[in-house]
Amino acid sequence: MPIVKSIVKLKHFTTIENISNEEILTLLDRAHEFKAGASWEPRKKQIFTSNLFFENSTRTHNSFIIAERKLGLEVLEFDAVGSSLSKGETLYDTILTLDALGVDVCVIRHSQDQYYDELIQSPNLHLAIVNGGDGSGQHPSQCLLDLMTIQEEFGTFEGLKILIVGDIDHSRVARSNAQMLTRLGAKVYFSGPEEWYSEEEFSEFGPHMQIDNLLGEMDVVMLLRVQHERHTEDEGFIKENYHQTFGLTLERAKRMKSGAIIMHPAPVNRDVELADQLVEGSQSRIVKQMQNGVYARMAILEAVL
Amino acid sequence: MPIVKSIVKLKHFTTIENISNEEILTLLDRAHEFKAGASWEPRKKQIFTSNLFFENSTRTHNSFIIAERKLGLEVLEFDAVGSSLSKGETLYDTILTLDALGVDVCVIRHSQDQYYDELIQSPNLHLAIVNGGDGSGQHPSQCLLDLMTIQEEFGTFEGLKILIVGDIDHSRVARSNAQMLTRLGAKVYFSGPEEWYSEEEFSEFGPHMQIDNLLGEMDVVMLLRVQHERHTEDEGFIKENYHQTFGLTLERAKRMKSGAIIMHPAPVNRDVELADQLVEGSQSRIVKQMQNGVYARMAILEAVL
Amino acid sequence: MPIVKSIVKLKHFTTIENISNEEILTLLDRAHEFKAGASWEPRKKQIFTSNLFFENSTRTHNSFIIAERKLGLEVLEFDAVGSSLSKGETLYDTILTLDALGVDVCVIRHSQDQYYDELIQSPNLHLAIVNGGDGSGQHPSQCLLDLMTIQEEFGTFEGLKILIVGDIDHSRVARSNAQMLTRLGAKVYFSGPEEWYSEEEFSEFGPHMQIDNLLGEMDVVMLLRVQHERHTEDEGFIKENYHQTFGLTLERAKRMKSGAIIMHPAPVNRDVELADQLVEGSQSRIVKQMQNGVYARMAILEAVL
Structure with a gap:
């Protein structure tokens, strides 16, 4: 049983950005x-x-x-x-x-x-x-568990390359994760539909690029849930298209760096954000996140x- | 840790009127x-x-x-x-x-x-x-907690003057409280809209009068919740009117006796039964009731x- | 406190038929x-x-x-x-x-x-x-508690005559109970509307007969719930008719063997599957089942x- 080093005292836990x-x-x-x-x-x-x-x-x-x-x-x-x-x-x-x-x-x-x-x-x-x-x-509790999972894998945040893919603007975790990871020494990149990424809000954390131009160098590929609640059919959202254009297909997963991991806050839309087989595959840390x-x-x- | 004096044994706890x-x-x-x-x-x-x-x-x-x-x-x-x-x-x-x-x-x-x-x-x-x-x-459990709160404040029920304001007829607590407080030696008064007070049912416990004619002498002002569920707009219920005519306004609260307290079973309709500022004010025992x-x-x- | 004889180890408990x-x-x-x-x-x-x-x-x-x-x-x-x-x-x-x-x-x-x-x-x-x-x-947990209740009453399953009455086809317990009771040495009979009994599925466990031809010899009369959710009025289901034709009326209960018991998985439709007075009567084990x-x-x- 490990010794308790020290315990943080917080009055509330509402945002993670104002925690040192x-x-x-x-x-x-x-x-x-x-x-x-x-x-x-x-x-x-x-x-x-x-x-x-x-x-x-x-x-x-x-x-x-x-x-x-x-x-x-x-x-x-x-x-x-x-x-x-x-x-x-x-x-x-x-x-x-x-x-x-x-x-x-x-x-x-x-x-x-x-x-x-x-x-x-x-x-x-x-x-x-x-x-x-x-x-x-x-x-913020999702952010903390994401950090925990990355730290468990790599021991550090310093110098890690982390790609966040999906609806950056409406995600509850993209902003916190981007800020915290940057603060802790990682380098953040974004991908997904451009209309889901506000340049003025997120460019301070990292650039937005095509997934195929980034994948081979990333240590972590963090996929965000497509919120079908938000993106109705009249916006022309087609699952198969999303998967092929922005998602982590089986083919793309093969091009990931050795030792790189896949993360997702879940619930996953299988075969949309990532291929069904990858969810419980060896590169995935989705179950570990939970x-x-x-x-x-x-x-x-x-x-x- | 106080010594247990004695414990009442009851088979059920359904009404408070048949408890000695x-x-x-x-x-x-x-x-x-x-x-x-x-x-x-x-x-x-x-x-x-x-x-x-x-x-x-x-x-x-x-x-x-x-x-x-x-x-x-x-x-x-x-x-x-x-x-x-x-x-x-x-x-x-x-x-x-x-x-x-x-x-x-x-x-x-x-x-x-x-x-x-x-x-x-x-x-x-x-x-x-x-x-x-x-x-x-x-x-009946609300009645007991109301009695507890009054006793905690005044030490006794004997001789206290208690005003119950609001929908006397449809309240779950007005009848029990009126009966129990009377039995325990307090004097009960009623106020609020006259059509919400059945003379034949409640006059044995106390008279119904205008709030302004009673306020200065009362030890307890007990406000009942206006049940918007029951009183629909077609009855012409207007919140602001109720507050000014029957409610405990800031102005009326100033005319309360020194040491007098405000009670309400909650949930409160702020600015209807009583002014918003009074709910958590120094005269209020609403949080203590809870x-x-x-x-x-x-x-x-x-x-x- | 009795000594633990032995404990069964199961990975899951999904059906009772594949348990020895x-x-x-x-x-x-x-x-x-x-x-x-x-x-x-x-x-x-x-x-x-x-x-x-x-x-x-x-x-x-x-x-x-x-x-x-x-x-x-x-x-x-x-x-x-x-x-x-x-x-x-x-x-x-x-x-x-x-x-x-x-x-x-x-x-x-x-x-x-x-x-x-x-x-x-x-x-x-x-x-x-x-x-x-x-x-x-x-x-399967209902089946086990039914077996427990029968065993508690008679000490054994060997040679018991058990009548299952009602919607055999759609019941979650009829099939398991019929199979388990047969396996454990009891003799099973069925009754109720013929259209709710599939010959090819259930005849291996026991015959389907009129309740009045069986009642006097049965040790257990197990009534199944009429699922009003399933049998809508347009099928011509009339409660009173069901009770008189297939149900355990007060009159029929009098003709039950001495020592015979009534069972029902509940919730009971009183005066449909069995007469209201029988539910908590001396022959009933319905409360004991629970x-x-x-x-x-x-x-x-x-x-x-």
Whole structure:
């Protein structure tokens, strides 16, 4: 059982951009320690967490529940449909209620960008907010597990070449990952449909190029989910076309550098972002990303407690 | 850690009117003890509770779950939508099933008045029923937490003047609170729209008057939620009008007696029943009511176990 | 506390037909032991179960949860509506996710026949699958609890005469029960509407006859639920007719053999399959079936862990 080096103390965990490199590396250390079997110093009193997922999620939601239970926390599942929110109660008043009831941490996924701002600014709320994804803004726990997976593979971020492919503009992870990876010394590239990449927003992190011009040099190929919810047929989106033009086909995967890995936040659209056979193939770290998510979230929860 | 004075034994907890004053005071003592940190004598066998909320509720539902977990009980969440009730199974047969499966306590909220009658009369059901609110009938755990909050503030009920404002007829708490407070020595007054107050039903507990004629003398101003679900626009309900005519405006709050408190069962319609700023203001005990709800419910659950 | 004789080891529990008689009898022994108070040897690490009920169920679902909690397992409730399945994710990819997150057992009810085939054949899935009911195919945990209830009553299956009445073709339990009871030495008979009985499929297990020609000799009368979901009014289904022609009326129940018992998987349509008064009457073992279900499921879960 590894020795606990140090634990980051955070009041909330809402965005990853305002956390220092040192804090990130300490969180990652702690996540690796949890994966290696470290346990949490148990508290005398019960600690209550409430998970409020206003948007669908299998991975993130269950991953947080398992992380909470592994830490010995009490878990309250908040049913957005069966709550007073359907009587018109605001998110603020719902969180005020949970705070009054003695909840210590709320994990929230919500469709509104930066929904957490009014919550963390209120002097009357004492609980910690952990952002499980907001609007098309942030998904900081996904960013941490992505970093963890890359670090586990390569030991460092310094000098790695990382390609992010897909809907850069609407992704909750592209922006955070691009910024964090750059800060930690990696070099980021983008690919996918040009209309899904805003030059003015992302060019500071890296150039946008054809996937075939980059693939052979990349250490990590990180594919983003095509959000069929957003891109309707009238935009002329055809799965097969996407796969052939922008996706990681079997043919392209063969041209990847030796030792290079494939990542995807999932759920995967098989044969769209990448070929069906690659999802569980030897180059893929997609299953490992899901595994690591539990430990990354344990580190996050520990930091805010 | 305080010494346990005595514990009330109840078979069910469905209405508060048929519980003696002495039993109520003992339940309140126990609730205060739980708040002060008393713990429950742990049982050797697991105790299973099932929460059946057929109507939306954030506060009551989560409050019961937390109370149950603080007592170390096993909690089964019953999903009314995903149950055999949607195959046409009756409430009785559902409870018969849970009883057979080994559930010890069912907490039920249901839209039907006195849904619990057939359950507590059946010789084949062994589990305890705790009423989490029925029709426009009863909400006895809310009544107990209201009493707890008043007692915590004033130490006694004797001689207190308590104003209940709003939809007296359709409130689940107005009737119970009026009766219990009267029984315990307080003096009750009513206010709000006259058409929401049935003279024949409530005049035994206290008179109905204009809020401005009462406010300066009241120790407690208890506001009831306006149920927008019930009062549609075609009845000519206008929020701003209600607030100015019947609500606790900032101006009215200034005329409250020194030491007087504001209560509301929540969820609050801000700027309707009371001014937005008052909700979390210094006179308000609304957050404290929610806090106390957990301890009141621990006392209730203990009593039926 | 009884001594553990032996525990069956199963990789999955999907159908009961491919389990040997010896294994079935060992599972039944273990279920009786759990009912008598045996406890499970606790594991050092937390074990996570996930219940995925894509179809409504009160009994089976809650029964599994209670069995899981009695074994000290961690329970993840999977909300089929709030999951990524509504983003089009397949069942396979959902289970792959839960497997990656560290779930050890999935209990699944699904409308598709043999949904579990692709899951148990995948080399990339490590968790155990427990079938909580598939299509009109199997409901093996119901079969085990039925066997347990019969064994508890008569001590043996040898020579028992068992009548199964109702929609034989669409029942999830008729086929398994008929096969298992035959294998264990009982004699099976069928009754109910002839159009709900496929000669070629069921005649190997027993003949189809009028209920009144059989009733006096039967040890067990096992009634199947009329699935109103399946039999719409345009098929001319009339409850009262069914009850009089095929159902267990009060009059018929009087003609049952002394010591004979009534069974039903529930939920019961009172006054259709059997008379209302019989459901909780002295000949009925319907409540006992529900009780036994918890212990049968504990034995199943233990076997796959």
